[in-house]
Amino acid sequence: MELRQLRYFVVLAEELHFRRAAERLFVSTPTLSQQIKVLEREMGGPLLVRAPRVALTAAGEALFRGGKDVLRMVDEVVRETRRATAARAPVLRFGLLNGVPPWLPALLEELLRQCLPGIGMVLTGGTTAHQLRLLDADEVDLALVRTPVRLPDRFAQQPVAREELGVLMATAHPLAARDELDAADLTGHELVLFARESAAGLHDALLATLREHGAEVCLSDSAMGHAQMLAVLPLRPTMIGLGSVRAAAAPGLVWRPLRDAPLRVTYAVVWPTGTRNPAVRALVADLARKPLGEPV
Incomplete structure (x- = not known):
């Protein structure tokens, strides 16, 4: 068992509601649910009754009581250690x-x-x-x-x-020959973004801005971080990504500004x-x- 999983379980046991607990923990509901299932496998049985409402089993009650004490002790040890460090x-x-x-x-x-x-x-x-x-x-x-x-x-x-954001793509992409792009030029192209759960507000804002300016992009089923995107785009000449001009120097890629869509981070x-x-x-x-x- 990891302390992170125990903390997830204790918060869920306090809320008895997956969405509210996920919001407190700054994770997605599916992530929380998956981690609780991993914890249940580790413990050897169910800790929760999930329907019609979330409730703790007898095993869950025992873990909740003991888990709160463990987390309190861990937090106190961390605070004492930090106070000692800060004193130096x-x-x-x-x-x-x-x-x-x-x-x-x-x-x-x-x-x-x-x-x-x-x-x-x-x-x-x-x-x-x-x-x-x-x-x-x-x-x-x-x-x-x-x-x-x-x-x-x-x-x-x-x-x-x-930072201003623009469009990243392989040098072989059909749009790479243009010096600038309009948002509408991106319609129908596969757009790869970071996983929504890593920055949900920015993820939604970028897609909303593109659509408001006429870009009906096809959001890729793939999701990846910036470094992974820079490695994958040169191999996928039909895919586009978003990034700052800093990425223009990456091998096999070009960066193009958007004239009419204020994409910024x-x-x-x-x-x-x-x-x-x-x-x-x-x-x-x-x-x-x-x-x-x-x-x-």
């Missing part, structure tokens, strides 16, 4: 978003050191959804995400930078509203005064 040297635990422009984390770190000289930064990578889970579990102090994103009231966000830092971390407070206040990169 100030550190900001920063959730570094996968695929961000290289200059953005470098400038954030420089800005942090200007605010609090001598502070260290510990980085943990991941997708938007993963960063929010890390924040919720108090495993990072501040996280970088892609917006739009739905946040609970206990989190606040500050936009810091923005906005990066924001997110933090717990009640944080007492002086590094978070200082950095957020400075970012509010001077956003990085293209103004948001």
Whole structure:
């Protein structure tokens, strides 16, 4: 059993509702359901009755009682360890978003050191959804995400930078000969995106913007991260992807701007509203005064 699975189960046992529990955990409902099934196989039997309403079995009740105690002890050990670490040297635990422009984390770190000289930064990578889970579990102090994103009231966000997105495709793609594209030119083409559960708000916003501007794309059954997309597109000359001009240098690919569709990704830092971390407070206040990169 993994602690993550135990945490999933305890939250579900508290909510007795898959959708509400998934929202608290920042995961999709199918992901939560799959992890609970894995846990049940590990435990050797059902922990839940799923219909007509979610209810705990006797085994589930036992795991719920003991699981809450285990998680409390783990959380306390982590807090004590972090307090001991903080007493030696100030550190900001920063959730570094996968695929961000290289200059953005470098400038954030420089800005942090200007605010609090001598502070260290510990980085943990991941997708938007993963960063929010890390924040919720108090495993990072501040996280970088892609917006739009739905946040609970206990989190606040500050936009810091923005990038224009265009169309990525193989050099052999029929649209590659054009210098610019209109959204309508993408109609009928297979579009590969990242998995929706990794950044649902941005996923939906990109598709909505394309359709509003006349692009009736065919969303691919394949879903992949940015690095995987750059590797696959040269091999699939009928497929297109979305990305920034930074990807134009990838072998076998071309990047084309969209004339009429304002496709952009906005990066924001997110933090717990009640944080007492002086590094978070200082950095957020400075970012509010001077956003990085293209103004948001």
